[in-house]
Amino acid sequence: MEPSDHDLARAAAAGSRDAGAELFRRHWPQARRVARAVVGRDALADDVAQEAMVTAFASIRRYRGDGEFAGWLRRIVVTRALNALRAERRLVSLDAAADMPVDDAPHLADPALRDAVAALPGDQRIAVALRYGAGLTPTEIAQATGVAVGTVNSRLGRALARLRATLETADV
């Protein structure tokens, strides 16, 4: 029988690299997926996911096992990702320099929807990204962002309504 995440976390907290490696194997894909959904770029997502895993492993003794390890880790990933985006906004564009591409790749698909998502308020955009990008449930999004499930549902509902309105306007 496979050891549970809780057992692995306890072993890793006692210094077992094997247990840590198994935890990493189980949770890296989702950590990266969540990071990618929030930050939207592969290179930055790799950085964010790695930093989140390092933070989680360094403080693994704080994981008490009263909730899912995956949920605990997701919270760290989302916090890291949001911090990365905030830091980026703070420093971006000291001067206009449009001739150098910053994004990893151009987003060619569905430009109208892309622009509409980009125009959403931050909390709604994050909820949408985690729901449709990372495939998280509203409960998991609530865990990851530290708000109530009702708040997540409300944000998703408002975001979808706003997107529909924007797209309908654009179609006219």
Next chain:
Amino acid sequence: MSDHDDLDARLAALLAVPHAGDPAREARARTAALDALPTGRRWPRRVLRAAVPALGFAALGTVLVLAVPRGESPSAATPSPAEEPLGVLRTPQGPEDHLPAWVAADPAVVANAVDPASVRLAQASAGRLFLVAHGRASRRDDGLRPTGSRTVCLIVAVRRTPGPGFRPGRPGNILCALEDSFAWGNLTVSLPGTHRTVTTPSGTFTRPDVLPLITLVPDGYDTLHTNLGTFPVKANLARGAYRWTLRDAHAPFLTGPAGRRALAVDLPRWRSADLRWASFAGFQPSRPFDRPVEPRTMDLVASRIPPWAKRIAAGGRTTAIHRRDTVVLRSVPVPVAGTVIVTVSGVGKAESTALGAGGYGAGYGGALLTPYRRR
């Protein structure tokens, strides 16, 4: 299909995250995460309370005998010879195999970056020493991230001891790479002169389109091939050159008994998970996207911008492009002789870095960093 379903499908198609990540990147993250695991068992508080007085006396005696250097961790043991990826690290340590005194005197380098006992002199030029050493795991309470015990580091240091005016601002840049084979690539590719020093570059550099290329090479490869020729590998180190402006030219690669291996070439870009203390990390001829090289200008690549930074200025310009914690200062004028002062300023703070530029070419090819703090 209803509008609701249609929007859901469009969102899923637009935002879906590709499942396939970069395996090499994942492997790096895995090693970094495992290195971050706590070591040893945490004792229950009441056991500690009972044991502390007795341990205190024992510890006092032990410290007097062992005098373990700051930052050294029992888990940072040097790997056994059988695990060494670099033959040069398996050789006995000789009298020349040590860090220059001025480097070794910097506690940030020795305590947080490399293990002095593992240092081996790979090659030497008239002005520089090319040293290889193991990285080390270090304490985290000093605000510095460890290079990690499973890393090997290349240290390019000038022979000359800095003059009395030298005032360290922050630790310099030492290039380290994970030992695992997947990591050989752009992490191990280095530019000379990115290690902190206060001297001017030796020699002149007259080809702004040519990138000096120094790389650690794993066992089994004896030649570095670039689009400028072939360069021998000696003591796991290759020193060559690469014409970076030829975008369609083949990437450098290694050959030898182990076969052929591509070498990724990239300007060093330190990330927070690699080395915390990287500051102005690289430079290149200014070449705006899709345009020819601009004469007498260069782009400076800076990373780990201080969190308080609001403005960055170099050579009288403030043009910058931010890529997370990396800033590219575009088209900075390079003086014929002298230095370029790069200033990062914020509310009530300013920090400057002088880039030694012995001439236009030298400013690109061999500019050396002299970090200092302006009070």
